[in-house]
Every structure is written in structure tokens, then in C-alpha cells.
Amino acid sequence: MLSDLDQLTFDNTFVRELPADPETRNHRRQVMDGCYSFVQPTSVAAPSLVAYSPEMAEELGLDEALCRSSRFASVFAGNEILAGMEPYAVCYGGHQFGHWAGQLGDGRAINLGHAVTPDGRRLELQLKGAGPTPYSRQADGRAVLRSSVREFLCSEAMHHLGVPTTRALSLVLTGDQVVRDMFYDGRPKAEPGAVVCRVAPNFLRFGNFEIFAARGQHELLQKLGAYALKHSFPHLGEPGPDAYARMFDEVCKRTVDLIVDWTRVGFVHGVMNTDNMSLLGLTIDYGPYGWIDDFDLNWTPNTTDAEFRRYRYGQQPQVALWNLLQLANALYPLVGEADPLEQALERHQRGFQQKMAEMWASKLGLGAHSGEEDDALIQDLHQTLMLTETDMTLFFRGLAGLDEERVLEAGASQQDILKPVSEAYYQPHAAGTHGPALRDWLRRYAQRVRQQELPRAERARRMNAVNPKYVLRNYMAQQAIDASEQGNHALVHELLDVMRRPYDEQPEYQRWASRRPDWARTRAGCSMLSCSS
Numbered sequence: 001m002l003s004d005l006d007q008l009t010f011d012n013t014f015v016r017e018l019p020a021d022p023e024t025r026n027h028r029r030q031v032m033d034g035c036y037s038f039v040q041p042t043s044v045a046a047p048s049l050v051a052y053s054p055e056m057a058e059e060l061g062l063d064e065a066l067c068r069s070s071r072f073a074s075v076f077a078g079n080e081i082l083a084g085m086e087p088y089a090v091c092y093g094g095h096q097f098g099h100w101a102g103q104l105g106d107g108r109a110i111n112l113g114h115a116v117t118p119d120g121r122r123l124e125l126q127l128k129g130a131g132p133t134p135y136s137r138q139a140d141g142r143a144v145l146r147s148s149v150r151e152f153l154c155s156e157a158m159h160h161l162g163v164p165t166t167r168a169l170s171l172v173l174t175g176d177q178v179v180r181d182m183f184y185d186g187r188p189k190a191e192p193g194a195v196v197c198r199v200a201p202n203f204l205r206f207g208n209f210e211i212f213a214a215r216g217q218h219e220l221l222q223k224l225g226a227y228a229l230k231h232s233f234p235h236l237g238e239p240g241p242d243a244y245a246r247m248f249d250e251v252c253k254r255t256v257d258l259i260v261d262w263t264r265v266g267f268v269h270g271v272m273n274t275d276n277m278s279l280l281g282l283t284i285d286y287g288p289y290g291w292i293d294d295f296d297l298n299w300t301p302n303t304t305d306a307e308f309r310r311y312r313y314g315q316q317p318q319v320a321l322w323n324l325l326q327l328a329n330a331l332y333p334l335v336g337e338a339d340p341l342e343q344a345l346e347r348h349q350r351g352f353q354q355k356m357a358e359m360w361a362s363k364l365g366l367g368a369h370s371g372e373e374d375d376a377l378i379q380d381l382h383q384t385l386m387l388t389e390t391d392m393t394l395f396f397r398g399l400a401g402l403d404e405e406r407v408l409e410a411g412a413s414q415q416d417i418l419k420p421v422s423e424a425y426y427q428p429h430a431a432g433t434h435g436p437a438l439r440d441w442l443r444r445y446a447q448r449v450r451q452q453e454l455p456r457a458e459r460a461r462r463m464n465a466v467n468p469k470y471v472l473r474n475y476m477a478q479q480a481i482d483a484s485e486q487g488n489h490a491l492v493h494e495l496l497d498v499m500r501r502p503y504d505e506q507p508e509y510q511r512w513a514s515r516r517p518d519w520a521r522t523r524a525g526c527s528m529l530s531c532s533s
């Protein structure tokens with residue numbers, strides 16, 4: 001462990017190995033001659049720590065006392081630059097909602113450099129909300145507490161859920177106010193400003209490659225490709241057409257695995273634009289994301305997406321493939337032929353179906369996914385869950401406790417059969433026409449489970465290892481935000497703690513394993529989320 005922040009060491013491969021924008025004045029512009037621009041964070045009035053992640057701190061060699069020091073808050077608000085840090089904002093483009101948007105870039109994120117961890121890894125530290133950069137366009141480069149709490153908690157929660165993600169080291173209040181028109185209705189309001197320090201091996205996005213391909217800047221494209229290969233895919237060999245084709249193949253694989261994981265835990269990203277797709281297959285850019293309470297394949301949390309629902313829960317696989325196609329187009333100049341890219345896409349499209357089927361089978365505790373019959377069981381479950389408001393998380397946890405013999409007893413009443421999952425229903429005991437549909441499905445399930453002759457406790461153990469008991473429900477984060485905005489950060493800390501062991505029973509936190517309360521049904525931040533952040 002380090003005894004002083006000055007002992008943090010940096011090895012800034014990105015700025016050392018890639019060309020910088022020659023312009024160093026911080027004004028908004030199209031950056032045509034580099035992969036990034038040097039830029040300093042803008043100082044804030046009064047940094048104060050809201051929360052830090054002990055696990056992330058430990059990975060960096062920082063102990064509790066260091067993280068609680070006022071210097072830590074100052075550094076991770078951007079007020080002090082440590083020796084070895086070389087702050088920069090990165091140039092990228094992207095397809096937003098299906099349309100090419102041109103240059104986007106780090107408009108409010110400023111990278112501090114790559115910290116070298118005690119075990120020799122390099123982790124890029126990035127302040128989100130640290131002030132304007134050349135890529136800020138019309139915006140202010142800042143972030144509000146509301147969205148920063150959401151990013152901080154959710155990225156750590158995802159990590160503990162076993163879903164690849166960028167991490168968060170710290171959440172710091174700036175002491176400044178930031179004005180946001182949260183509902184885009186012409187009623188802007190001042191909100192507390194905050195900065196999250198995000199951490200990842202790198203923050204490369206599909207859009208980093210797209211921008212240079214779109215501009216025909218093949219030399220920059222090649223340099224960026226070589227950088228990615230060297231640092232993130234070293235096992236694929238020296239830069240060249242084959243290695244780039246294999247890199248694409250691996251990005252496809254990681255992306256597919258990521259979306260399968262999102263689907264498993266009920267996470268909807270909300271803005272799967274290509275600038276929000278990580279080359280490493282990490283969940284990146286926590287904006288108007290949401291967690292499925294009521295199982296609904298058509299749900300999108302993002303108000304901006306309400307009309308076309310491009311980024312709805314059930315469509316994330318298709319969108320991921322579409323985004324991968326954009327990446328393939330961007331990498332084409334490096335590969336020189338379309339065939340290997342097309343083949344990879346096709347292969348992973350098939351892989352998607354297979355992996356999704358296996359994932360759903362694992363959520364049901366089926367030892368192996370065995371073809372059409374299981375597919376039908378899964379499809380019919382989705383239909384059944386959508387007949388009435390059903391809490392996804394509670395349903396799968398409840399299902400683990402189902403006694404198949406009991407369900408299949410001749411005299412079992414509908415009520416008996418439904419009992420293990422009854423907590424998941426927003427209306428008591430699955431009243432109405434969906435009751436019989438659910439009963440019939442549970443009987444089929446019980447028969448299927450009986451066939452595999454796995455001890456019940458073992459099935460429950462396997463199911464509880466892939467079906468979290470706790471997820472960061474939208475209303476939970478919102479309650480933490482409400483308290484935090486009033487100066488009480490205890491709930492942020494509590495939720496961070498709950499989400500450390502999301503698959504464990506944790507009876508002391510039982511109240512966080514319950515259905516969305518009624519007040520949250522229509523409350524902004526709980527049902528629908530604005531992009532304004």
C-alpha cells in the first residue's frame with residue numbers, strides 16, 4: 001500500500017505512443033491532427049468526498065486513510081495534478097441512434113494518465129465532469145451529482161455482478177452548481193456538481209476507430225490499431241491484416257458476452273451509440289440506463305428513446321451487431337478485405353443465439369440447454385412473464401426455491417404451485433388470466449427439472465449464482481440521490497455495500513430485495529430517465 005498519493009506512478013502509454021493534437025489552447029474545435037488533445041481540468045470551488053470504492057482503491061494501492069484525505073478529494077476533483085499525470089481528452093466519433101454524428105470525443109472526461117498498480121498493471125484514470133475540453137461542443141464539461149451517483153454505484157455494482165465494466169474509484173462533490181434542464185422543458189435548475197474518477201485498462205470506443213476511417217485518416221487509424229493490439233490484445237501478434245481481423249473477432253466475442261450478461265441481470269444500457277461501445281467489451285458510459293423491475297422485452301429507460309425504442313431491453317443484441325458492423329467498416333482499411341470481417345459477424349450472430357439460449361437455461365437451473373424443447377420453454381416463459389407485471393429479479397430467485405415434486409403432486413392447487421414466485425407479482429398472487437398460464441408453465445418447468453435428476457439444493461445453488469438477489473434498482477439509486485443532494489451520503493455507502501455481494505442472501509439488506517414501490521412507478525429517475533446529466 002502507498003503511504004502518500006505522490007507514490008502513485010504513471011506510465012502514460014496513450015500520450016507517449018500516439019500523436020497529439022498540436023493545438024494546446026483549450027477551445028472547442030474539430031481536432032484533425034491527433035488522437036487526443038492535452039487539456040487541464042478546470043478547478044472547482046470546494047471538493048469533498050462523497051464515496052470511494054475500497055476494492056478499486058486497493059487495486060491501485062490506496063488505503064482508506066489516503067482516500068479519506070482532503071488531498072484525495074482535491075486530486076480526484078481535478079484541482080491538483082500529481083507528478084506523472086499528463087491530462088488529455090481523446091478524439092472519437094460515433095453513430096448516435098443510427099446516424100453518423102461526426103466528431104464527439106471526451107467532452108467532459110479528462111484522462112489523467114495510466115496508473116501503474118502494485119501488481120504491475122496499467123489502469124487509465126479518467127475524471128468525468130472535470131470541465132470543458134476541445135470536444136465539449138455546446139456543453140459545459142460538467143456532470144451533476146445525480147448522474148454521478150448513478151455511474152459510481154452502477155459501475156461498481158456491475159463489477160460485483162461479474163459483468164465487464166469500467167470501474168469507479170471515487171465520487172467527489174465539486175462545491176459548484178451545474179445548471180441542467182432535466183426534462184428538456186425549458187425549466188433549467190441548478191444542481192450540485194460532481195466528478196467521478198473512472199478506471200479501466202483503456203476507454204477506447206468503437207467511435208475512436210470510426211472517426212479516423214470516416215475522415216480517411218488511415219495513418220492515425222493504423223497507429224490506434226497498433227496501440228490497441230499491443231496493449232489490449234497482445235496475444236494476437238504484430239500489427240497486420242490478420243491480427244486486425246482477429247482483433248475484430250475478439251471484440252465481437254467480448255461484445256456478445258457482455259450483452260448476454262446484461263440480459264442475464266436485467267440491465268438496459270439506454271444509449272448504445274457506437275461512441276458508448278468499448279473496444280474491450282466493457283460496460284461504458286452510464287447514462288440513462290435502467291434495471292428491469294417488471295420483465296418487459298420492450299422496455300427502454302431512456303426518455304429520448306421512448307418513441308422508437310431502439311435501445312430496448314430485448315433489442316440490445318441486434319443493436320450490438322449493428323454497432324459491430326460499424327466497427328467492421330472502420331477497421332476495413334486495416335484488414336484490406338471484407339471477407340474475414342463479414343465471417344466474424346456471421347459467426348458471432350449465431351454465437352449470440354447459442355449463448356443467449358445457454359444463459360437463459362442457466363437462469364432456469366438447467367444443466368445443459370437441450371435444443372428446441374428448452375427454447376420453447378424459454379420463449380413461453382418470456383411470454384408468460386409479460387402477461388402481467390412481474391419482477392424479473394424476484395421471479396428467478398423465487399424459482400430457485402421451487403419444489404418440483406410438490407408442483408407435480410396430483411392435488412396441488414394453483415396457489416400452491418405459484419407460491420415460490422408470488423413475491424415477484426405486482427398484483428397479489430398472480431390474479432387474473434395469467435395465473436393459469438403461469439401455473440401451466442411452472443408444471444412444464446417442474447417436469448423438465450425432474451428429468452435432469454439434479455438434487456434440488458444443487459439446482460438452487462447454481463441458479464442463485466447467476467440470478468442476483470440484489471440489483472441496483474432504479475428507485476434505489478434515486479433514493480440515494482435524493483438523500484445525497486440533501487447532504488446525507490449514507491445511502492450511497494449502504495447501496496455500495498449491498499451491491500458488493502449481490503448473489504448472497506444478506507438478510508440484513510432484505511429490504512433492498514423487494515419490488516419497486518408504488519411511488520417509484522412514475523417518478524423520474526425511477527421509471528424513465530433523461531439523458532440530461
Ligand code: AMP
Pocket residue numbers: 104105106107108109135136137139140141142143271275276285287533
Ligand atoms: P453521452 O451521450 O453521455 O455518451 O455523450 C455523448 C457526447 O456528448 C460525448 O462526446 C460527451 O463527451 C458529450 N457530452 C455529454 N455531456 C456533456 C457535457 N456536459 N459537457 C461536454 N460534453 C458533454
Ligand code: MG
Pocket residue numbers: 275276285
Ligand atoms: Mg458517451
